[in-house]
Amino acid sequence: MLKIAMLSTGEEVLHGDIVDTNAAWLSQLFFENGFSLSKRSTVGDEKSSLVEELMMLSFNSDVVIVNGGLGPTTDDLSAEAAALAGEVELVEYPEWTEKLEAFFAARSVKMPESNRKQAMLPQGSVIIDNPIGTACGFKVTINQCDFYFTPGVPSEFKLMVESQILPDLKKHHPNQTGMDCSKLHTFGTSESALSDKLDKLELPEGYFLGYRSYIPYIEVKLFGPKGDMERRVKLLQLIFKLIEEHVVSVDESMQQHVAHLVIEKKQSISTAEQSTQGQLSSWLHANEDAAEYCGHGWVLGSRLDVGQNEHDALAAAFALAGATKDKCGTDISIVTGRVKEKSFSVAIATKEGEWGQTLSFNRTYSNQDRVLVITTVAADMLRRYLSSKPVFPHYSSLTREKEMFVPQSALMAK
Amino acid sequence: MLKIAMLSTGEEVLHGDIVDTNAAWLSQLFFENGFSLSKRSTVGDEKSSLVEELMMLSFNSDVVIVNGGLGPTTDDLSAEAAALAGEVELVEYPEWTEKLEAFFAARSVKMPESNRKQAMLPQGSVIIDNPIGTACGFKVTINQCDFYFTPGVPSEFKLMVESQILPDLKKHHPNQTGMDCSKLHTFGTSESALSDKLDKLELPEGYFLGYRSYIPYIEVKLFGPKGDMERRVKLLQLIFKLIEEHVVSVDESMQQHVAHLVIEKKQSISTAEQSTQGQLSSWLHANEDAAEYCGHGWVLGSRLDVGQNEHDALAAAFALAGATKDKCGTDISIVTGRVKEKSFSVAIATKEGEWGQTLSFNRTYSNQDRVLVITTVAADMLRRYLSSKPVFPHYSSLTREKEMFVPQSALMAK
Structure with missing residues (x-):
């Protein structure tokens, strides 16, 4: 079995200043593609620890992805450590120096002297292109182990892995068979409630379920053999039926799914927000094509109350939704009312009628997470x-205290 | 120097299904207390990889914190792997069996047979109490390296580390002194430009700089000996002077800093957003106390243009800022105009006058990052x-194409 490791570098990762999302992302991508990591490790910027770890990994692995330490500053030592571990010289790669000069020239800036270092790679390396940054990656073999060095900036790292490293691995190791993974995104339930419903399910050999929980979603993941489409689709349907009430999207994020719905139904949308303070508008705008359907939005100052007391909050949100829809001339309007104690009201006005509900939180959230849930x-x-x-x-995870629906016909009659 | 490592275990951590927040938390806590980690690693649930990694760590470290794999299920193998690595037997610790029985009795539940395994520890271990769960921790020495085994559940892990492991480390290694770290947050520059300016600085023994870059900020961090306040303050002032133009906050996030300014100056603020689609409003609301000063906000539908062409964009944003301020009756109003090609306008109206500028991006950003930068x-x-x-x-990182300032007196005269 191919032994693959990942090494993350940098004091800020080691000391927990930043959570290593690159590692989590790579692990998952590699797992799905049949290149499961057998080990991950993290060291700081100290040259000796870097060299020591590169040596250890070279003896115990077939492939190592190294992340970070390719920047222009003096604490970026990955290339130097690789040269030491491989007992070769650092040499200038003129094609990268040229790229760097062109990069800065295009921005009408003189190249800072410190960037020159980014074209110095261990002798024998093969450059891995970085079309969006100044740090090139490189592939180099140390003690018969293939090392891929990558920059720490997530967008650069991810692009490099997807477009160059993973294809290179697949070319050199064509027999690794990955797993397929289907994801059902759920909202408003708990992991134990989901697993209670799904535990009864008898899955065929090679299939298993995984859960991943992060506010406000819980993902249910179905892992199984690659390419087994017919069986996978049937299993997904079974799973979907058992938890349908909570599923907000399948194999795409809820945000993407809602964007696709908006585009498909060609519905223009306006918003009036109190508790969500612009975040709902921002959420709806995230997909550039769906953003075309976003009409105006209001964020209501925190000193202005929609509804004087709890009894009025729902009615006020309800009325505001209708008024916003009329005023903005959109097909739909959505309103989020203020949070009072632990409850909040939301309302939606459409051409078929208006829906409004007051819900309360069943658990304690940070302010930020509360906004996300609403x-x-x-x-x-x-x-x-x-x-x-x-x-x-x-x-x-929420209790509905009140709900209200008025069809368009009744609204018209008013 | 004391060599301290952390080993995280579990397929879900290794494969990136969950981000290893325990590791980030421990790294930071240990760093601040003078027990900097020199290495972190992660392996899955396979017994052979676990034993191999425990052996490797035991030869290269003085102290290792192991996290996870102490549960009752068959894939929890940390205690067994520790016994194998240390070449001792697993033996029952009757005091923990009693605790387990009491734990379940208090919940009027018969103890599941699988939990009995949690009282089986490597011979020679010392129990580390877990007052809130069924998995006890334990300390055991393998090849002269002290291993602390801890449960994966974050609340249990953190309580154990804070109340028992850290105090034990301090008792056995009283001479470890921690480091202090000061952070300067910068915006609108590059890491290499910062380091070009700061590289000249000669830092005293024990002090060093670190950089951390994430859109839209770059942090400059000054590490140095604990408690050396007078010298640290002087150094910070030196650094601040060299990069003052780009520093947006010191030892707090820009968002916190702006919130404190708003509260201190008691300035109410309204917004009208086109390119930022609610995100500016959301940004300003993040601090609950500062949110009290947020007046109304508008998100302008993407079909409505502020300004018909590039020439008008700045004038339009400028006019809108004044109008929004007057209409909302706030002290300040901020406007973000639409992105055209690569440029955007922003304007701020205050009681002292209005400022507006049109800027263009010098590099390619994702849509999301573009909104963040604006x-x-x-x-x-x-x-x-x-x-x-x-x-x-x-x-x-941005080019200013136009700027405009009109003092309040001139605005009044109109």
Whole structure:
């Protein structure tokens, strides 16, 4: 079996100043493609620890992905450590010096002297292109182990891995068979509630379920053999049926899914936000094509109350949704009311009628997470309306205190 | 120097299903207390990899914290692997069996047979109490290296580390002194430009600089001996002077700093956003106390243009800022105009006058990052105004195409 390791470098990763999302991302991508990591490690910027770890990994692995330490500053030592570990010289790669000079010339800036270092690589390396940054990656063999060195900046790292490193691995190790992974994104339930429903399911050999939980979603993942499409689709349908009420999207994020619905249904949308303070508008704008359907949005100052007391909050949000829709001339309007104690109201006005609900939190959230949950509830009302699903589902993490629906015909009659 | 490592275990950590927040937390806590980690590693649940890694760490470290794999299920193998690596037997610790029985009795549940395994520890171990869970930790010495085994559940792990492991380390290694770290957050420049300016600085023994780059900020970090306050403050002042133009906050995030300025200056703020789509409003609301000063906000539909062509964009944003301020009755209003080609306009209206600028991006950003940069430019105008600094600085990552300032007196005269 191919032994693959990843080494993350940098004091800021080692000392926990930043969470190593590059490593989590790579692990998952490699796992899905049949290149499961057998080990990950992290060291700081000290040259001796770097060299020591590179040596250790070279003896115990077939492939190592090294991340970070390719920048222009003096604490970026990955290339130097690789040369030491491989007992070769650092040499200038003139093609990269030229790229660097062109990069800065295009920005009408003189290349800082410190960047010159980024073209110095261990002798025998093969450059891995970085089309969006100044740090090139490189591949070099040390003690018969293939090392891929990559920059720490996530966008540069990810592009390099997807477009160059993974294809190179597949070329050199064509017999690694990956797993397929399907993801069902759920909202408003708990991991144990999901697993209680799914544990009964008998999965065929080679298939298994995984869960990944992060506010506000829980992902259910079905792992199984690559290319086994017919069986996979049937299994997904079974799983979907068992947890349908909570599934907000399949194999795409909820945000992408809602964007696709908006584009498909060609519905223009306006917003009026109190508790979500612009985040709902921002959420709806994330997809550039769906953003074309976004009409105006209001963020209501925190000193202005929508509704004087809890009884009024729902009615006020409800009325505001209708008024916003009329005023903006959009097909749909969504309103998030202020949080009072532990409850909040959300309302959606459409050409078929208006829905409004007051919900309360069943657990304690940070302010930031609270905003995220309210934004998601509001977006979920839109998703449910656009997919002709019941607009008021059962959420185990939220209690519905009140709900209200008035069809368009009744609104017209007023 | 004491060599301390951390080993995280579990397929879900290795394969990136969960981000290893325990490791980030421990690294930071240990760093601040003078027990800097020299290495972190992660392996899966396979017994052979676990034993191999424990052996390797035992030869290269003085202290190792192992996290995870102490649960009751068959894939929890840390205690067994420790016994194998240390060449001792697993033996029952009756005091933990009693605790387990009491734990379940208190919940009126019969103890599942699988939990009995949690009282089986390598011979010679010392139990580390877990007051809130069924997995006890333990300390055991393998090849003269002290291993502390801890449960993966974050709350149990953290309590154990804080109340038992860290105090034990301090008792056995009383001479470890931690480091202090000061952070200067910068915006609108590059890591190489910063290091070109700071590289000349001769730092005293024990002090060094680190950089951390993530859109839209670059942090400059000054590491140095603990408690050396007078010298640290002087160094910080030196560093600050060299890069003052780009520093947006010191030892707090820019968002916190701006929130504190808003509260201190008691300035109410309204917003009108086109390119930032609600994100500026959301940014300003993040601090609950500062949110009290947020007046209304508008998000302008993407079909509505502020300004018909590039020439008009700045004038339009400028006019809109004044109108929004008057209409909302706030002290300040901030406007972000639409992105055209690669340029965008931002304007701020205050009681002292109005500032507006059109900037263009010098590099390619994702849509999301572009919004983040524009939001930060707008917030930076607010910060500069509130701290009586020049509102138009030099940004190396952005080119200023136009700027405009009209003092309040001239606005009144119109």
